[in-house]
Amino acid sequence: xxxxxxxxxxxxxxxxxxxxxxxxxxxxxxxxxxxxxxxxxxxxxxxxxxxxxxxxxxxxxxxxxxxxxxxxxxxxxxxxxxxxxxxxxxxxxxxxxxxxxxxxxxxxxxxxxxxxxxxxx
Numbered sequence: 001x002x003x004x005x006x007x008x009x010x011x012x013x014x015x016x017x018x019x020x021x022x023x024x025x026x027x028x029x030x031x032x033x034x035x036x037x038x039x040x041x042x043x044x045x046x047x048x049x050x051x052x053x054x055x056x057x058x059x060x061x062x063x064x065x066x067x068x069x070x071x072x073x074x075x076x077x078x079x080x081x082x083x084x085x086x087x088x089x090x091x092x093x094x095x096x097x098x099x100x101x102x103x104x105x106x107x108x109x110x111x112x113x114x115x116x117x118x119x120x121x
Contacts, residue, residue, distance in 0.1 A: 006104075006111045011071030016119075023120030026070075030112045033070045037105050040066065044082060045098050048091055056093075057086025072108040075101070 012026060019025040040063040047055035060082035067076035078101055085093060 006072065006074050006108050007115065008071035008073040011068075011073075012115060015071075023116055026112075027116045027120065029070050030109070030116055033066060033072070033112065034109055036066060037063070037075075037109075041098075041101055041105060044079075044101065047086070048093050048097065051091045053086045053089050053091045055086075056091045057083050060086055067108070070112065072105075072112070075104045075108050078104060 015026045015029065016023060040059060043059035044056060044063065047053075047059050060079045064076050064079035064083055067073075067079055078097075082093060082097070085091070
């Protein structure tokens with residue numbers, strides 16, 4: 001999937017603008033995203049395994065916020081869907097949800113790292 005499909009380039013440009021045209025903020029947020037997201041994914045998977053709708057909603061909300069802040073729009077969308085599912089009182093996610101979350105996270109991370117390397121030179 002192309003970077004432009006995975007990432008919200010407007011969000012990334014806003015972060016660059018906040019950093020007076022630099023890429024330090026985006027690079028720092030990418031590291032946080034890389035380090036923090038696996039824990040958030042584990043929390044979601046645990047909530048799904050336990051069929052805990054409240055924990056699913058809470059964990060998905062946290063992932064949605066982190067993904068949205070860095071412009072990982074596809075991951076944000078998946079997290080939003082899971083948050084809605086949990087808020088509806090269900091933790092019955094479609095089969096393959098765990099694999100999709102992991103794959104989209106990895107692809108978004110690669111796209112972010114490429115963006116910083118390519119644009120921040």
